[in-house]
Amino acid sequence: MQVTIHGGVGEKGRTCIGVAQAGTRILLDVGVDTSSPRGLGYYPAIGRDELRRLDAIIVTHAHEDHVAALGWCLANGFAGRVLMTAESAAEMGATLAAYATPEECALAARIAPEIIAAGQDFGIGPLAIRTGRSGHVVGGVWCHLGAEGRSLGYCGDVVPASPVFAMDPLPPCDLLLVDASYGADRVPAAERGGAIRRWLAAHPQGAVLPTPLSGRSVELIGLIEGPIAIHPSMRAALSEQIAAEAWLKPGIAALLAARLAAAQLWEEGRPLPPAPLLCDDGMGLAGPSRAALAEARRVGHPVLLTGHIPKASPADAMRTAGLADWLRFPTHPTLPENAALAAASGAARVLAHSCDAQTARLLAPDIPNLVADLKPGDSIEI
Structure with missing residues (x-):
């Protein structure tokens, strides 16, 4: 072979x-x-x-x-x-x-x-x-x-x-x-998750969290215990992922569904919400994260990046300028x-x-x- x-x-x-x-x-x-x-x-x-x-x-x-x-x-x-x-x-x-x-x-x-x-x-x-x-x-x-x-x-x-x-x-x-x-990287997943929770607690005015639509978005819904916000275009895909219980750990689907049902909705042209805003694609190259990151930059709203940051992406530019923090999500x-x-x-x-x-x-x-x-x-x- x-x-x-x-x-x-x-x-x-x-x-x-x-x-x-x-x-x-x-x-x-x-x-x-x-x-x-x-x-x-x-x-x-x-x-x-x-x-x-x-x-x-x-x-x-x-x-x-x-x-x-x-x-x-x-x-x-x-x-x-x-x-x-x-x-x-x-x-x-x-x-x-x-x-x-x-x-x-x-x-x-x-x-x-x-x-x-x-x-x-x-x-x-x-x-x-x-x-x-x-x-x-x-x-x-x-x-x-x-x-x-x-x-x-x-x-x-x-x-x-x-x-x-x-x-x-x-x-x-x-x-x-x-x-x-x-x-x-040797940092355990539980320690990474705890650091993200502490960062969010220190930013009660809310923050933009660019994230891929599949995978990490669902993980973050499971991690964030307080209110969250999402773009309306994400709801159907997130609901489908949460409903696919055969792919999930036993017992987690009900918790995820309840948190998604309670999520605030944010759309382009509106003020950023006072809650963690999950918006795909995670890099600012496409999807609602492009507009959310631009608005966060304009008004000085907190931004937390949690995954890979491609060179020359909007997320990379904001982190380089000190306008976004980064904590790797596991x-x-x-x-x-x-x-x-x-x-x-x-x-x-x-x-x-x-x-x-x-x-x-x-x-x-x-x-x-x-x-x-x-x-x-x-x-x-x-």
Whole structure:
């Protein structure tokens, strides 16, 4: 089994992993790099000839760094199968609308993804594929691929200890790709959540919290104990996520539904509310967060950033100017969690995706089998 890096290893963003076995070729995820200008560095590092030869693309979840290049792949020769969960398929259009061109969106809208379910076993050519809930988002899965006695474990984005979303155990594998979005961060999720609660308590006048529509928004609803506000366009999607109880920790759905039902509504052109305002997309590049951040900047309203901040985004500009604070919310594994995943997998080799090579090298003392020098264009044999 040959694994080729097309993005996301040795760099942050555009996660895309190629797998080839006995003439069958697939991609795991097709993300974009929102820190790069639209062009070669924005899309996966894969050529037209390779795209034409692909049999399938499996999408682990519908965040931009995992799915937003799907239309670009179609525009550049891909004509194979597309597989994802029903929840990811429902969310994909909104993600592409924010991060893809109109042509790419139109091409992606014409396909009918094959629906897979967490825990479902299926095959693509000689590859036996298993999936499980990732703990990162409703509809998010990890993937395990096996052939001829060798296997690959691909985390996608995972959260081993989410208080809201459930994660299934990963099977043993020979090569494991861990989600290293948080690099060498060792701060436990409970400590991170406590810091955010204390920050919000210190800003009773309210604050803008840009956040992705899926995943972290639901996590924040579970974290914030007082009143919250949202943009009206978010209510339906948040309700659907909360209603998908099979993806959630037992007993959490009722609490989330009650907090969402009580949420204030804020729209563009109105004063910012005296409550934490959750507004997607989390970066100020698209969605209601663009207007909310602009208004916060105009009136000097507090802003709390809780996730990845792409270079040159409105969120990045505000943080650089001292107009926004940043506290990382735990929606990816800490280093101890990744070390535990690697040890439990029994993998002889481990790769770190969603981080640059310098960050990956910092993980090696805790993950002894980590290979930290791969980059887009490189391949590794299992």
